[in-house]
Amino acid sequence: MKVTVVGAGNVGATCADVLAYREIANEVVLLDIKEGVAEGKSLDIWQKSPINLYDTRTIGSTNDYSKTAGSDVVVITSGLPRKPGMSRDDLIETNAGIVKQVTENVVKHSPDAIIIVVSNPLDVMTYQAHITSQFPRTKVMGMAGILDTARYRAFLAEELNVSPKDIQAVLMGGHGDTMVPLPRYTTVGGIPVTELIDKSKLDEIIERTKFGGGELVKLMGTSAWYAPGSAAAQMVEAIVRDQRRVFPVCVKLEGEYGIDDVYLGVPVILGKNGIEKVIELDLNDDEKKLLEESRNHVKEVMEVLDSKR
Numbered sequence: 416m417k418v419t420v421v422g423a424g425n426v427g428a429t430c431a432d433v434l435a436y437r438e439i440a441n442e443v444v445l446l447d448i449k450e451g452v453a454e455g456k457s458l459d460i461w462q463k464s465p466i467n468l469y470d471t472r473t474i475g476s477t478n479d480y481s482k483t484a485g486s487d488v489v490v491i492t493s494g495l496p497r498k499p500g501m502s503r504d505d506l507i508e509t510n511a512g513i514v515k516q517v518t519e520n521v522v523k524h525s526p527d528a529i530i531i532v533v534s535n536p537l538d539v540m541t542y543q544a545h546i547t548s549q550f551p552r553t554k555v556m557g558m559a560g561i562l563d564t565a566r567y568r569a570f571l572a573e574e575l576n577v578s579p580k581d582i583q584a585v586l587m588g589g590h591g592d593t594m595v596p597l598p599r600y601t602t603v604g605g606i607p608v609t610e611l612i613d614k615s616k617l618d619e620i621i622e623r624t625k626f627g628g629g630e631l632v633k634l635m636g637t638s639a640w641y642a643p644g645s646a647a648a649q650m651v652e653a654i655v656r657d658q659r660r661v662f663p664v665c666v667k668l669e670g671e672y673g674i675d676d677v678y679l680g681v682p683v684i685l686g687k688n689g690i691e692k693v694i695e696l697d698l699n700d701d702e703k704k705l706l707e708e709s710r711n712h713v714k715e716v717m718e719v720l721d722s723k724r
């Protein structure tokens with residue numbers, strides 16, 4: 416299996432590193448426009464292979480897409496990250512152009528690839544990759560839900576003093592402050608979380624999760640990369656190993672949840688064909704209202720993109 420990661424910055428390099436050391440692909444191509452950076456980081460990851468014992472070949476490229484030809488999966492991380500005081504939506508102008516140009520090259524050199532978008536604003540950049548590639552919705556998706564859910568699970572594990580491995584959860588909606596928490600679908604070793612934590616503490620954790628990306632931007636002056644890069648690699652793994660994992664993924668809804676033509680995070684089954692199935696949960700009225708608000712927000716930003724096309 417061949418996987419390309421476009422953007423050799425913080426998220427892209429982390430993703431390539433995880434793909435390599437976990438031997439998720441035989442070949443990982445890292446591409447960036449900055450002269451030499453992708454080559455340097457790929458070489459560094461390759462030189463780590465005798466230490467961490469893996470044999471995935473890592474190859475770097477300065478904007479030469481011929482090296483990416485025939486990729487099975489392409490992860491797009493190219494684009495600006497936000498700085499303190501910015502929202503993800505503030506990145507739309509610059510990143511839409513970058514994602515469009517990158518997707519055109521991906522389509523040209525890897526016409527059968529499955530595309531995973533990471534660049535922000537996530538839901539709308541996934542839409543951009545979809546309209547540029549004209550690939551079916553099963554093959555163009557965005558990474559956000561695994562990350563948002565991981566933050567929520569990590570905060571819960573800390574609060575309950577248990578292993579994060581035992582926390583199962585799903586969050587839905589857009590990647591931003593309007594994400595939709597679903598505490599009634601959260602369990603700790605099979606026990607509903609509501610039996611282990613009081614409501615006010617759970618509400619606090621949900622709020623912290625919604626602004627989890629911003630918390631890190633404030634601390635570091637740029638956005639996160641370890642968890643985002645690993646989350647994207649986990650999606651690649653589910654696809655290349657046909658694991659049929661159930662993850663929250665940003666996908667184009669076509670009538671599910673009563674929503675049409677909007678890219679939004681929902682639980683899906685992820686396997687060798689990409690999105691194998693969109694899972695429709697029976698949401699209660701409060702949850703439906705939150706999802707509708709999230710949908711409206713994403714739709715507004717999609718319209719900003721449409722107005723500039």
Ligand SMILES: NC(=O)C1=CN([C@@H]2O[C@H](COP(=O)(O)OP(=O)(O)OC[C@H]3O[C@@H](n4cnc5c(N)ncnc54)[C@H](O)[C@@H]3O)[C@@H](O)[C@H]2O)C=CC1
Nearest residue numbers: 422423424425426447448493494495496533534535558643
């Ligand atoms: N979906 C999510 O949950 C998350 C999304 N992000 C987003 O991912 C993106 C990348 O973040 P970082 O890696 O931290 O940024 P970064 O600045 O470290 O890396 C971005 C890289 O993209 C490259 N790039 C720019 N234009 C390009 C082009 N046309 N072709 C190829 N490469 C190009 C840059 O040279 C740079 O190396 C940002 O938009 C950020 O907001 C970050 C974290 C989580």
Ligand SMILES: O=C([O-])CC(=O)C(=O)O
Nearest residue numbers: 497503535628629638639
């Ligand atoms: O916060 C950001 O800008 C990057 C991101 O999407 C995240 O870490 O959730």
